[in-house]
Amino acid sequence: MLKLPTLDQLIGEFDLALRTLSATASSVRPHPDAHIEESGLSAAEQQHAAGLMRVNHSGEVCAQALYQGQALTARDPATRDALREAAHEEVEHLAWTEQRLHELGSHKSVFNPLLYAGSLAIGVTAGLVGDRWNLGFLAETERQVGAHLASHLRTLPIQDSKSRAIVEQMHRDELGHADLAVELGAAELPAPIKATMTASSKVMTTLAYRL
Template sequence: MPRLPTLDTLICEFDTALRTLAARATSARAHPDAHVEETELDDAQRRHAAGLMRVNHCGEICAQALYQGQALTARDPAMRDALRRAAHEEVEHLAWTERRIHELGGHTSLFNPLWYAGSLAIGVTAGLVGDRWNLGFLAETERQVGAHLAGHLRQLPPQDAKSRAIVEQMHLDETQHAELADQLGAAPLPVPVRTLMGAASKVMTTLAYRF
Protein backbone atom coordinates (compact mmCIF):
# COMPACT_ATOMS: atom_id res chain seq x y z
CA MET A 1 0.00 0.00 0.00
CA PRO A 2 1.26 3.53 -0.70
CA ARG A 3 2.29 5.62 2.26
CA LEU A 4 -0.47 8.06 3.24
CA PRO A 5 0.84 11.61 3.76
CA THR A 6 0.42 13.20 7.17
CA LEU A 7 -1.16 16.61 7.71
CA ASP A 8 2.29 18.13 8.29
CA THR A 9 3.47 16.64 4.99
CA LEU A 10 0.48 18.05 3.13
CA ILE A 11 1.12 21.51 4.60
CA CYS A 12 4.76 21.33 3.52
CA GLU A 13 3.76 20.19 0.03
CA PHE A 14 1.26 23.06 -0.24
CA ASP A 15 4.05 25.45 0.72
CA THR A 16 6.24 23.89 -1.98
CA ALA A 17 3.51 24.50 -4.55
CA LEU A 18 3.17 28.14 -3.53
CA ARG A 19 6.92 28.73 -3.68
CA THR A 20 7.18 27.03 -7.07
CA LEU A 21 4.41 29.15 -8.59
CA ALA A 22 4.79 32.47 -6.78
CA ALA A 23 8.35 32.86 -5.48
CA ARG A 24 11.52 33.47 -7.44
CA ALA A 25 13.57 30.26 -7.54
CA THR A 26 17.23 30.31 -6.50
CA SER A 27 20.13 28.13 -7.59
CA ALA A 28 22.84 26.63 -5.38
CA ARG A 29 24.96 26.06 -8.46
CA ALA A 30 26.27 28.91 -10.56
CA HIS A 31 24.03 29.72 -13.51
CA PRO A 32 25.49 27.94 -16.56
CA ASP A 33 25.56 31.21 -18.50
CA ALA A 34 27.19 33.21 -15.70
CA HIS A 35 30.43 33.74 -17.62
CA VAL A 36 28.91 33.89 -21.10
CA GLU A 37 28.74 37.26 -22.81
CA GLU A 38 25.37 38.59 -23.99
CA THR A 39 25.15 38.88 -27.77
CA GLU A 40 23.08 41.08 -30.04
CA LEU A 41 19.71 39.61 -31.03
CA ASP A 42 17.04 41.24 -33.17
CA ASP A 43 13.45 41.47 -31.92
CA ALA A 44 12.30 38.30 -33.68
CA GLN A 45 15.23 36.30 -32.33
CA ARG A 46 14.63 37.56 -28.80
CA ARG A 47 10.94 36.66 -28.95
CA HIS A 48 11.76 33.21 -30.31
CA ALA A 49 14.45 32.54 -27.69
CA ALA A 50 12.15 33.81 -24.92
CA GLY A 51 9.37 31.52 -26.17
CA LEU A 52 11.65 28.49 -26.11
CA MET A 53 12.94 29.34 -22.65
CA ARG A 54 9.35 29.85 -21.47
CA VAL A 55 8.58 26.32 -22.66
CA ASN A 56 11.60 25.06 -20.72
CA HIS A 57 10.54 26.95 -17.60
CA CYS A 58 7.03 25.54 -17.92
CA GLY A 59 8.52 22.05 -18.22
CA GLU A 60 10.35 22.57 -14.96
CA ILE A 61 7.12 23.72 -13.28
CA CYS A 62 5.55 20.45 -14.44
CA ALA A 63 8.58 18.47 -13.26
CA GLN A 64 8.32 19.95 -9.78
CA ALA A 65 4.67 18.93 -9.56
CA LEU A 66 5.33 15.47 -10.98
CA TYR A 67 8.14 14.77 -8.51
CA GLN A 68 6.05 16.13 -5.67
CA GLY A 69 3.11 13.89 -6.52
CA GLN A 70 5.28 10.85 -7.10
CA ALA A 71 7.16 11.31 -3.82
CA LEU A 72 3.89 11.69 -1.91
CA THR A 73 2.68 8.24 -2.95
CA ALA A 74 5.96 6.34 -3.44
CA ARG A 75 6.33 3.25 -1.26
CA ASP A 76 10.14 2.97 -1.13
CA PRO A 77 11.93 5.57 1.09
CA ALA A 78 15.04 5.40 -1.13
CA MET A 79 12.92 6.22 -4.13
CA ARG A 80 11.29 9.17 -2.36
CA ASP A 81 14.77 10.51 -1.55
CA ALA A 82 15.85 10.10 -5.19
CA LEU A 83 12.75 11.95 -6.37
CA ARG A 84 13.38 14.81 -3.96
CA ARG A 85 17.04 15.10 -5.00
CA ALA A 86 15.99 15.30 -8.64
CA ALA A 87 13.33 17.88 -7.74
CA HIS A 88 16.02 20.03 -6.10
CA GLU A 89 17.92 20.18 -9.39
CA GLU A 90 14.71 21.09 -11.19
CA VAL A 91 14.38 24.10 -8.85
CA GLU A 92 17.76 25.25 -10.13
CA HIS A 93 16.49 24.85 -13.68
CA LEU A 94 13.54 27.07 -12.74
CA ALA A 95 15.94 29.76 -11.54
CA TRP A 96 18.10 29.56 -14.67
CA THR A 97 15.22 29.69 -17.15
CA GLU A 98 13.24 32.34 -15.29
CA ARG A 99 16.15 34.76 -15.20
CA ARG A 100 16.94 34.17 -18.86
CA ILE A 101 13.31 34.76 -19.87
CA HIS A 102 13.36 38.15 -18.16
CA GLU A 103 16.73 39.01 -19.71
CA LEU A 104 15.17 38.36 -23.11
CA GLY A 105 12.23 40.62 -22.28
CA GLY A 106 9.72 37.79 -21.97
CA HIS A 107 7.41 36.46 -19.27
CA THR A 108 6.71 33.05 -17.74
CA SER A 109 3.66 31.09 -18.90
CA LEU A 110 0.25 32.39 -17.86
CA PHE A 111 -0.92 28.79 -17.58
CA ASN A 112 1.67 27.66 -15.02
CA PRO A 113 -0.91 27.03 -12.25
CA LEU A 114 -2.89 24.81 -14.63
CA TRP A 115 0.20 22.86 -15.72
CA TYR A 116 1.23 22.44 -12.08
CA ALA A 117 -2.15 21.10 -10.96
CA GLY A 118 -2.38 18.64 -13.85
CA SER A 119 1.16 17.39 -13.36
CA LEU A 120 0.66 16.96 -9.62
CA ALA A 121 -2.40 14.78 -10.28
CA ILE A 122 -0.47 12.70 -12.80
CA GLY A 123 2.42 12.27 -10.34
CA VAL A 124 0.12 11.13 -7.53
CA THR A 125 -1.53 8.64 -9.88
CA ALA A 126 1.82 7.30 -11.08
CA GLY A 127 2.90 6.76 -7.48
CA LEU A 128 -0.31 4.92 -6.61
CA VAL A 129 0.18 2.45 -9.46
CA GLY A 130 3.45 1.20 -7.96
CA ASP A 131 7.09 2.14 -7.58
CA ARG A 132 8.40 0.41 -10.74
CA TRP A 133 5.74 2.09 -12.87
CA ASN A 134 6.36 5.34 -11.00
CA LEU A 135 10.02 5.13 -11.96
CA GLY A 136 9.08 4.17 -15.51
CA PHE A 137 6.96 7.28 -15.79
CA LEU A 138 9.84 9.36 -14.43
CA ALA A 139 12.33 7.86 -16.88
CA GLU A 140 10.03 8.38 -19.88
CA THR A 141 9.24 11.95 -18.80
CA GLU A 142 12.93 12.79 -18.58
CA ARG A 143 13.64 11.19 -21.95
CA GLN A 144 10.89 13.24 -23.59
CA VAL A 145 12.12 16.41 -21.87
CA GLY A 146 15.65 15.62 -23.05
CA ALA A 147 14.38 15.29 -26.62
CA HIS A 148 12.65 18.68 -26.34
CA LEU A 149 15.83 20.28 -25.02
CA ALA A 150 17.90 18.78 -27.83
CA GLY A 151 15.41 20.24 -30.28
CA HIS A 152 15.67 23.65 -28.63
CA LEU A 153 19.44 23.59 -29.04
CA ARG A 154 18.83 23.28 -32.77
CA GLN A 155 16.17 26.01 -32.79
CA LEU A 156 17.82 28.68 -30.64
CA PRO A 157 19.53 31.51 -32.53
CA PRO A 158 23.13 30.36 -33.08
CA GLN A 159 24.54 33.51 -31.47
CA ASP A 160 22.42 33.17 -28.30
CA ALA A 161 25.22 31.52 -26.32
CA LYS A 162 23.68 32.33 -22.93
CA SER A 163 20.44 30.45 -23.59
CA ARG A 164 22.36 27.59 -25.18
CA ALA A 165 24.60 27.20 -22.12
CA ILE A 166 21.54 26.88 -19.89
CA VAL A 167 19.78 24.37 -22.14
CA GLU A 168 22.92 22.26 -22.51
CA GLN A 169 23.30 21.88 -18.73
CA MET A 170 19.59 21.15 -18.34
CA HIS A 171 19.85 18.45 -21.02
CA LEU A 172 22.75 16.84 -19.15
CA ASP A 173 20.83 16.87 -15.85
CA GLU A 174 17.65 15.41 -17.38
CA THR A 175 19.64 12.61 -19.01
CA GLN A 176 21.14 11.74 -15.62
CA HIS A 177 17.67 11.69 -14.02
CA ALA A 178 16.42 9.22 -16.63
CA GLU A 179 19.47 7.02 -16.10
CA LEU A 180 18.93 7.11 -12.33
CA ALA A 181 15.32 5.98 -12.73
CA ASP A 182 16.45 3.08 -14.91
CA GLN A 183 19.08 2.09 -12.35
CA LEU A 184 16.44 2.07 -9.60
CA GLY A 185 14.32 -0.42 -11.55
CA ALA A 186 12.01 1.57 -13.82
CA ALA A 187 9.46 -0.50 -15.75
CA PRO A 188 9.19 0.31 -19.49
CA LEU A 189 5.91 2.06 -20.18
CA PRO A 190 3.49 0.66 -22.79
CA VAL A 191 3.58 2.38 -26.18
CA PRO A 192 0.06 3.89 -25.84
CA VAL A 193 1.08 5.56 -22.55
CA ARG A 194 4.25 6.99 -24.10
CA THR A 195 2.24 8.23 -27.07
CA LEU A 196 -0.33 9.90 -24.81
CA MET A 197 2.45 11.56 -22.82
CA GLY A 198 3.95 12.91 -26.03
CA ALA A 199 0.60 14.29 -27.19
CA ALA A 200 -0.01 16.03 -23.86
CA SER A 201 3.49 17.47 -23.98
CA LYS A 202 2.84 18.83 -27.46
CA VAL A 203 -0.23 20.72 -26.25
CA MET A 204 1.69 22.18 -23.31
CA THR A 205 4.72 23.26 -25.35
CA THR A 206 2.58 24.85 -28.08
CA LEU A 207 0.59 26.94 -25.60
CA ALA A 208 3.58 27.80 -23.39
CA TYR A 209 5.59 29.07 -26.37
CA ARG A 210 2.88 31.65 -27.11
CA PHE A 211 1.50 32.38 -23.66
Template sequence: MIDQAIIEFDKALRTVFAQARSVRPVPGGELPDAPLTDEEREHVAALMRVNHCGEICAQALYQGQAMMSRDESVRRELQQASNEETEHLAWTEQRIAELGGRKSLLNPLWYGGSLALGLLAGKLGDRWNLGFLAETERQVEAHLNGHLGQLPAEDRKSREILEQMKADEARHADTAVGLGAHELPTPFKAAMKLISRVMTTTAFRV
Protein backbone atom coordinates (compact mmCIF):
# COMPACT_ATOMS: atom_id res chain seq x y z
CA MET A 1 0.00 0.00 0.00
CA ILE A 2 2.88 2.36 0.72
CA ASP A 3 4.37 1.68 -2.71
CA GLN A 4 1.02 2.34 -4.37
CA ALA A 5 0.58 5.57 -2.41
CA ILE A 6 4.00 6.75 -3.60
CA ILE A 7 3.08 5.93 -7.21
CA GLU A 8 -0.21 7.83 -6.98
CA PHE A 9 1.49 10.82 -5.32
CA ASP A 10 4.08 10.84 -8.10
CA LYS A 11 1.26 10.91 -10.67
CA ALA A 12 -0.22 13.94 -8.95
CA LEU A 13 3.10 15.81 -8.92
CA ARG A 14 3.76 15.03 -12.57
CA THR A 15 0.28 16.12 -13.63
CA VAL A 16 0.33 19.44 -11.81
CA PHE A 17 4.00 20.47 -12.12
CA ALA A 18 5.74 18.52 -14.91
CA GLN A 19 5.48 19.12 -18.66
CA ALA A 20 2.96 16.75 -20.22
CA ARG A 21 3.95 14.55 -23.19
CA SER A 22 1.93 13.46 -26.20
CA VAL A 23 2.31 10.32 -28.31
CA ARG A 24 0.10 11.69 -31.06
CA PRO A 25 1.20 14.80 -33.00
CA VAL A 26 -0.39 18.03 -31.81
CA PRO A 27 -3.50 18.60 -33.96
CA GLY A 28 -2.90 21.52 -36.30
CA GLY A 29 0.75 21.65 -35.30
CA GLU A 30 1.83 22.04 -38.92
CA LEU A 31 -0.41 25.07 -39.48
CA PRO A 32 0.99 28.62 -39.36
CA ASP A 33 -0.04 30.92 -36.55
CA ALA A 34 -2.91 33.23 -37.48
CA PRO A 35 -2.36 37.01 -37.26
CA LEU A 36 -4.45 37.60 -34.12
CA THR A 37 -4.89 40.92 -32.37
CA ASP A 38 -3.56 41.26 -28.82
CA GLU A 39 -7.13 41.07 -27.50
CA GLU A 40 -7.90 37.93 -29.52
CA ARG A 41 -4.64 36.29 -28.44
CA GLU A 42 -5.36 37.02 -24.78
CA HIS A 43 -8.90 35.66 -25.09
CA VAL A 44 -7.85 32.43 -26.80
CA ALA A 45 -5.05 31.92 -24.26
CA ALA A 46 -7.64 32.24 -21.48
CA LEU A 47 -9.89 29.69 -23.20
CA MET A 48 -6.95 27.31 -23.50
CA ARG A 49 -6.10 27.88 -19.84
CA VAL A 50 -9.63 26.78 -18.94
CA ASN A 51 -9.26 23.67 -21.12
CA HIS A 52 -5.85 22.88 -19.63
CA CYS A 53 -7.38 23.21 -16.17
CA GLY A 54 -10.15 20.83 -17.25
CA GLU A 55 -7.54 18.28 -18.26
CA ILE A 56 -5.82 18.63 -14.87
CA CYS A 57 -9.19 17.83 -13.30
CA ALA A 58 -9.73 14.89 -15.67
CA GLN A 59 -6.40 13.34 -14.66
CA ALA A 60 -7.35 13.57 -10.99
CA LEU A 61 -10.87 12.24 -11.57
CA TYR A 62 -9.64 9.20 -13.49
CA GLN A 63 -6.91 8.56 -10.95
CA GLY A 64 -9.41 8.53 -8.09
CA GLN A 65 -11.92 6.43 -10.00
CA ALA A 66 -9.31 3.85 -11.02
CA MET A 67 -8.01 3.59 -7.46
CA MET A 68 -11.49 2.64 -6.21
CA SER A 69 -12.67 0.50 -9.13
CA ARG A 70 -13.24 -3.22 -8.51
CA ASP A 71 -13.39 -4.21 -12.18
CA GLU A 72 -10.20 -4.70 -14.18
CA SER A 73 -11.91 -3.79 -17.50
CA VAL A 74 -13.14 -0.52 -15.97
CA ARG A 75 -9.65 0.26 -14.66
CA ARG A 76 -8.21 -0.38 -18.13
CA GLU A 77 -10.75 1.97 -19.73
CA LEU A 78 -10.05 4.64 -17.16
CA GLN A 79 -6.32 4.30 -17.82
CA GLN A 80 -6.83 4.56 -21.58
CA ALA A 81 -8.97 7.67 -21.15
CA SER A 82 -6.38 9.10 -18.77
CA ASN A 83 -3.62 8.55 -21.34
CA GLU A 84 -5.55 10.52 -23.96
CA GLU A 85 -6.36 13.24 -21.45
CA THR A 86 -2.60 13.52 -20.80
CA GLU A 87 -2.18 14.24 -24.49
CA HIS A 88 -4.89 16.91 -24.25
CA LEU A 89 -2.94 18.36 -21.34
CA ALA A 90 0.20 18.55 -23.50
CA TRP A 91 -1.65 20.10 -26.46
CA THR A 92 -3.33 22.83 -24.43
CA GLU A 93 -0.12 23.55 -22.52
CA GLN A 94 1.79 24.01 -25.76
CA ARG A 95 -0.90 26.24 -27.25
CA ILE A 96 -0.99 28.42 -24.12
CA ALA A 97 2.78 28.93 -24.46
CA GLU A 98 2.48 29.77 -28.17
CA LEU A 99 -0.13 32.41 -27.36
CA GLY A 100 1.99 33.92 -24.60
CA GLY A 101 -0.46 32.94 -21.86
CA ARG A 102 -0.07 31.13 -18.55
CA LYS A 103 -1.59 28.13 -16.80
CA SER A 104 -4.05 28.49 -13.93
CA LEU A 105 -2.44 29.36 -10.61
CA LEU A 106 -5.04 27.21 -8.87
CA ASN A 107 -4.20 23.91 -10.60
CA PRO A 108 -3.14 22.17 -7.35
CA LEU A 109 -6.51 23.10 -5.82
CA TRP A 110 -8.46 21.84 -8.84
CA TYR A 111 -6.47 18.61 -8.79
CA GLY A 112 -7.15 17.93 -5.12
CA GLY A 113 -10.88 18.59 -5.40
CA SER A 114 -11.23 16.45 -8.51
CA LEU A 115 -9.30 13.57 -6.95
CA ALA A 116 -11.74 13.60 -4.04
CA LEU A 117 -14.69 13.48 -6.46
CA GLY A 118 -13.08 10.60 -8.36
CA LEU A 119 -12.57 8.61 -5.16
CA LEU A 120 -16.21 9.21 -4.20
CA ALA A 121 -17.48 8.15 -7.63
CA GLY A 122 -15.38 4.99 -7.50
CA LYS A 123 -16.64 4.18 -4.02
CA LEU A 124 -20.22 4.08 -5.30
CA GLY A 125 -19.49 1.05 -7.51
CA ASP A 126 -18.33 0.50 -11.06
CA ARG A 127 -21.60 1.16 -12.88
CA TRP A 128 -22.03 4.51 -11.11
CA ASN A 129 -18.32 5.11 -11.63
CA LEU A 130 -18.82 4.66 -15.37
CA GLY A 131 -21.94 6.82 -15.25
CA PHE A 132 -19.91 9.61 -13.70
CA LEU A 133 -17.28 9.17 -16.42
CA ALA A 134 -19.89 9.30 -19.20
CA GLU A 135 -21.60 12.41 -17.81
CA THR A 136 -18.28 14.16 -17.24
CA GLU A 137 -17.28 13.55 -20.85
CA ARG A 138 -20.66 14.73 -22.17
CA GLN A 139 -20.34 17.98 -20.23
CA VAL A 140 -16.77 18.48 -21.39
CA GLU A 141 -17.86 17.88 -24.99
CA ALA A 142 -20.56 20.56 -24.65
CA HIS A 143 -18.06 22.90 -23.01
CA LEU A 144 -15.58 22.43 -25.88
CA ASN A 145 -18.33 23.08 -28.39
CA GLY A 146 -18.97 26.41 -26.70
CA HIS A 147 -15.28 27.32 -26.89
CA LEU A 148 -15.16 26.45 -30.58
CA GLY A 149 -17.84 29.07 -31.12
CA GLN A 150 -15.70 31.70 -29.38
CA LEU A 151 -12.50 31.17 -31.36
CA PRO A 152 -11.53 33.70 -34.03
CA ALA A 153 -12.24 32.25 -37.46
CA GLU A 154 -8.57 32.60 -38.42
CA ASP A 155 -7.25 30.56 -35.47
CA ARG A 156 -7.18 27.14 -37.11
CA LYS A 157 -4.45 25.82 -34.79
CA SER A 158 -6.59 26.17 -31.66
CA ARG A 159 -9.64 24.89 -33.53
CA GLU A 160 -7.87 21.68 -34.60
CA ILE A 161 -6.86 20.97 -31.00
CA LEU A 162 -10.35 21.49 -29.61
CA GLU A 163 -11.99 19.46 -32.37
CA GLN A 164 -9.76 16.44 -31.65
CA MET A 165 -10.31 16.80 -27.92
CA LYS A 166 -14.06 16.90 -28.51
CA ALA A 167 -13.95 13.71 -30.60
CA ASP A 168 -11.92 11.92 -27.92
CA GLU A 169 -14.31 12.96 -25.13
CA ALA A 170 -17.33 11.72 -27.10
CA ARG A 171 -15.63 8.35 -27.63
CA HIS A 172 -14.84 8.04 -23.91
CA ALA A 173 -18.50 8.66 -23.06
CA ASP A 174 -19.69 6.07 -25.60
CA THR A 175 -17.24 3.49 -24.26
CA ALA A 176 -18.42 4.06 -20.69
CA VAL A 177 -22.03 3.57 -21.76
CA GLY A 178 -21.05 0.40 -23.63
CA LEU A 179 -19.46 -0.97 -20.45
CA GLY A 180 -22.73 -0.58 -18.55
CA ALA A 181 -22.72 2.96 -17.14
CA HIS A 182 -25.72 3.96 -15.03
CA GLU A 183 -27.48 7.21 -16.00
CA LEU A 184 -26.86 9.73 -13.24
CA PRO A 185 -29.84 11.39 -11.49
CA THR A 186 -30.74 14.86 -12.81
CA PRO A 187 -29.86 16.70 -9.55
CA PHE A 188 -26.40 15.13 -9.60
CA LYS A 189 -25.87 16.26 -13.22
CA ALA A 190 -26.95 19.77 -12.26
CA ALA A 191 -24.49 19.81 -9.35
CA MET A 192 -21.68 18.73 -11.70
CA LYS A 193 -22.55 21.57 -14.10
CA LEU A 194 -22.51 24.08 -11.24
CA ILE A 195 -19.09 22.93 -10.03
CA SER A 196 -17.80 23.04 -13.60
CA ARG A 197 -19.12 26.58 -14.09
CA VAL A 198 -17.33 27.78 -10.96
CA MET A 199 -14.09 26.18 -12.09
CA THR A 200 -14.21 27.47 -15.67
CA THR A 201 -15.17 31.02 -14.66
CA THR A 202 -12.35 31.17 -12.12
CA ALA A 203 -9.71 29.53 -14.34
CA PHE A 204 -10.50 31.98 -17.17
CA ARG A 205 -9.12 34.76 -14.97
CA VAL A 206 -6.75 33.13 -12.46
Protein backbone atom coordinates (compact mmCIF):
# COMPACT_ATOMS: atom_id res chain seq x y z
CA MET A 1 0.00 0.00 0.00
CA LEU A 2 1.26 3.45 -0.89
CA LYS A 3 2.17 5.63 2.11
CA LEU A 4 1.86 9.36 1.61
CA PRO A 5 5.03 11.27 2.57
CA THR A 6 5.00 13.31 5.77
CA LEU A 7 5.64 17.06 5.83
CA ASP A 8 9.18 16.44 7.12
CA GLN A 9 9.82 14.03 4.26
CA LEU A 10 8.53 16.55 1.72
CA ILE A 11 10.81 19.22 3.16
CA GLY A 12 13.70 16.77 2.88
CA GLU A 13 12.84 16.04 -0.74
CA PHE A 14 12.67 19.77 -1.52
CA ASP A 15 16.09 20.21 0.09
CA LEU A 16 17.42 17.36 -2.05
CA ALA A 17 16.15 19.09 -5.18
CA LEU A 18 17.84 22.36 -4.23
CA ARG A 19 21.13 20.60 -3.50
CA THR A 20 21.02 18.70 -6.77
CA LEU A 21 20.45 21.86 -8.79
CA SER A 22 22.62 24.36 -6.94
CA ALA A 23 25.14 22.74 -4.58
CA THR A 24 28.45 21.18 -5.55
CA ALA A 25 28.09 17.39 -5.44
CA SER A 26 30.61 15.24 -3.59
CA SER A 27 31.92 11.74 -4.22
CA VAL A 28 32.82 9.05 -1.69
CA ARG A 29 34.70 7.07 -4.32
CA PRO A 30 37.82 8.60 -5.88
CA HIS A 31 37.15 10.39 -9.15
CA PRO A 32 37.91 7.91 -11.95
CA ASP A 33 40.24 10.42 -13.63
CA ALA A 34 42.01 11.52 -10.42
CA HIS A 35 45.44 10.20 -11.43
CA ILE A 36 45.22 10.93 -15.16
CA GLU A 37 47.11 13.87 -16.61
CA GLU A 38 45.30 16.43 -18.73
CA SER A 39 45.96 15.98 -22.44
CA GLY A 40 46.20 18.65 -25.08
CA LEU A 41 42.88 19.19 -26.85
CA SER A 42 42.18 21.52 -29.72
CA ALA A 43 39.49 24.17 -29.20
CA ALA A 44 37.02 22.12 -31.23
CA GLU A 45 37.82 18.91 -29.32
CA GLN A 46 37.50 20.67 -25.98
CA GLN A 47 34.13 22.13 -26.98
CA HIS A 48 32.86 18.73 -28.12
CA ALA A 49 34.07 16.97 -24.96
CA ALA A 50 32.43 19.67 -22.84
CA GLY A 51 29.17 19.24 -24.73
CA LEU A 52 29.15 15.51 -24.07
CA MET A 53 30.02 15.94 -20.40
CA ARG A 54 27.27 18.55 -20.07
CA VAL A 55 24.83 16.01 -21.51
CA ASN A 56 26.07 13.45 -18.99
CA HIS A 57 25.74 15.90 -16.11
CA SER A 58 22.18 16.79 -17.13
CA GLY A 59 21.41 13.09 -17.43
CA GLU A 60 22.50 12.63 -13.83
CA VAL A 61 20.30 15.57 -12.76
CA CYS A 62 17.39 13.80 -14.47
CA ALA A 63 18.34 10.53 -12.79
CA GLN A 64 18.28 12.15 -9.35
CA ALA A 65 14.78 13.49 -10.01
CA LEU A 66 13.54 10.20 -11.46
CA TYR A 67 14.79 8.14 -8.52
CA GLN A 68 13.47 10.71 -6.06
CA GLY A 69 10.00 10.53 -7.58
CA GLN A 70 10.08 6.75 -7.89
CA ALA A 71 11.23 6.27 -4.29
CA LEU A 72 8.49 8.58 -3.02
CA THR A 73 5.79 6.41 -4.55
CA ALA A 74 7.40 2.95 -4.24
CA ARG A 75 5.41 0.53 -2.08
CA ASP A 76 8.02 -2.14 -1.28
CA PRO A 77 10.88 -1.12 1.06
CA ALA A 78 13.36 -3.20 -0.98
CA THR A 79 12.39 -1.31 -4.13
CA ARG A 80 12.68 2.01 -2.30
CA ASP A 81 16.13 1.06 -0.95
CA ALA A 82 17.32 0.04 -4.42
CA LEU A 83 16.21 3.38 -5.84
CA ARG A 84 17.91 5.30 -3.04
CA GLU A 85 21.14 3.35 -3.53
CA ALA A 86 21.12 4.01 -7.26
CA ALA A 87 20.49 7.69 -6.59
CA HIS A 88 23.49 7.78 -4.25
CA GLU A 89 25.80 6.58 -7.00
CA GLU A 90 24.26 9.11 -9.38
CA VAL A 91 25.31 11.88 -6.96
CA GLU A 92 28.88 10.72 -7.44
CA HIS A 93 28.38 10.90 -11.19
CA LEU A 94 27.17 14.48 -10.71
CA ALA A 95 30.39 15.31 -8.88
CA TRP A 96 32.60 13.71 -11.53
CA THR A 97 30.91 15.35 -14.49
CA GLU A 98 30.64 18.74 -12.81
CA GLN A 99 34.35 18.82 -12.04
CA ARG A 100 35.21 17.70 -15.56
CA LEU A 101 33.04 20.45 -17.02
CA HIS A 102 34.95 22.97 -14.91
CA GLU A 103 38.27 21.55 -16.09
CA LEU A 104 37.12 21.87 -19.70
CA GLY A 105 36.24 25.52 -19.10
CA SER A 106 32.52 24.96 -19.58
CA HIS A 107 29.27 25.11 -17.62
CA LYS A 108 26.24 23.09 -16.56
CA SER A 109 23.12 23.17 -18.72
CA VAL A 110 20.75 26.09 -18.22
CA PHE A 111 17.89 23.62 -18.77
CA ASN A 112 18.66 21.56 -15.65
CA PRO A 113 15.81 22.98 -13.49
CA LEU A 114 13.28 22.24 -16.24
CA LEU A 115 14.71 18.76 -16.82
CA TYR A 116 14.63 18.05 -13.09
CA ALA A 117 10.97 19.05 -12.75
CA GLY A 118 9.91 16.93 -15.72
CA SER A 119 11.89 13.92 -14.55
CA LEU A 120 10.49 14.16 -11.04
CA ALA A 121 6.94 14.09 -12.41
CA ILE A 122 7.78 11.06 -14.55
CA GLY A 123 9.33 9.28 -11.56
CA VAL A 124 6.29 9.88 -9.36
CA THR A 125 4.02 8.57 -12.12
CA ALA A 126 6.16 5.46 -12.65
CA GLY A 127 6.00 4.69 -8.93
CA LEU A 128 2.25 5.10 -8.77
CA VAL A 129 1.75 2.45 -11.45
CA GLY A 130 3.31 -0.22 -9.22
CA ASP A 131 6.69 -1.49 -8.10
CA ARG A 132 7.27 -3.98 -10.95
CA TRP A 133 6.67 -1.25 -13.52
CA ASN A 134 8.64 1.19 -11.39
CA LEU A 135 11.61 -1.17 -11.50
CA GLY A 136 11.01 -1.78 -15.20
CA PHE A 137 11.24 1.94 -15.82
CA LEU A 138 14.49 2.03 -13.83
CA ALA A 139 15.97 -0.85 -15.81
CA GLU A 140 15.03 0.64 -19.19
CA THR A 141 16.27 4.09 -18.18
CA GLU A 142 19.65 2.66 -17.20
CA ARG A 143 19.90 0.62 -20.41
CA GLN A 144 19.25 3.73 -22.49
CA VAL A 145 21.71 5.78 -20.45
CA GLY A 146 24.26 3.01 -20.92
CA ALA A 147 23.74 3.16 -24.68
CA HIS A 148 24.25 6.95 -24.61
CA LEU A 149 27.47 6.57 -22.63
CA ALA A 150 28.75 3.91 -25.03
CA SER A 151 28.11 6.30 -27.93
CA HIS A 152 30.04 9.03 -26.10
CA LEU A 153 33.02 6.73 -25.75
CA ARG A 154 32.98 6.34 -29.53
CA THR A 155 32.96 10.09 -30.18
CA LEU A 156 35.06 11.58 -27.35
CA PRO A 157 38.52 12.71 -28.53
CA ILE A 158 40.75 9.66 -28.30
CA GLN A 159 43.36 11.55 -26.27
CA ASP A 160 40.83 12.80 -23.69
CA SER A 161 41.66 10.06 -21.21
CA LYS A 162 40.18 11.95 -18.26
CA SER A 163 36.69 12.22 -19.74
CA ARG A 164 36.91 8.64 -20.98
CA ALA A 165 37.76 7.29 -17.52
CA ILE A 166 34.70 9.04 -16.05
CA VAL A 167 32.33 7.84 -18.77
CA GLU A 168 33.63 4.26 -18.58
CA GLN A 169 32.96 4.06 -14.83
CA MET A 170 29.55 5.66 -15.22
CA HIS A 171 28.73 3.11 -17.92
CA ARG A 172 29.60 0.22 -15.59
CA ASP A 173 27.51 1.70 -12.78
CA GLU A 174 24.45 2.29 -14.96
CA LEU A 175 24.42 -1.26 -16.31
CA GLY A 176 24.77 -2.51 -12.74
CA HIS A 177 21.67 -0.54 -11.76
CA ALA A 178 19.74 -2.09 -14.65
CA ASP A 179 20.79 -5.61 -13.61
CA LEU A 180 19.75 -4.93 -10.01
CA ALA A 181 16.30 -3.76 -11.11
CA VAL A 182 15.83 -6.96 -13.12
CA GLU A 183 16.89 -9.07 -10.12
CA LEU A 184 14.29 -7.30 -7.99
CA GLY A 185 11.50 -8.21 -10.44
CA ALA A 186 11.37 -5.44 -13.01
CA ALA A 187 8.64 -5.77 -15.63
CA GLU A 188 9.54 -5.42 -19.32
CA LEU A 189 8.14 -2.13 -20.57
CA PRO A 190 5.96 -2.08 -23.72
CA ALA A 191 7.71 -1.00 -26.92
CA PRO A 192 5.75 2.29 -27.28
CA ILE A 193 6.91 3.43 -23.81
CA LYS A 194 10.51 2.56 -24.66
CA ALA A 195 10.23 4.53 -27.90
CA THR A 196 8.79 7.53 -26.03
CA MET A 197 11.65 7.40 -23.54
CA THR A 198 14.16 7.31 -26.41
CA ALA A 199 12.55 10.30 -28.11
CA SER A 200 12.48 12.28 -24.86
CA SER A 201 16.14 11.56 -24.18
CA LYS A 202 17.07 12.82 -27.64
CA VAL A 203 15.41 16.14 -26.88
CA MET A 204 17.29 16.37 -23.57
CA THR A 205 20.66 15.52 -25.08
CA THR A 206 20.25 17.98 -27.93
CA LEU A 207 19.37 20.83 -25.57
CA ALA A 208 22.07 20.03 -23.00
CA TYR A 209 24.85 19.57 -25.57
CA ARG A 210 24.52 23.17 -26.75
CA LEU A 211 23.26 24.97 -23.65
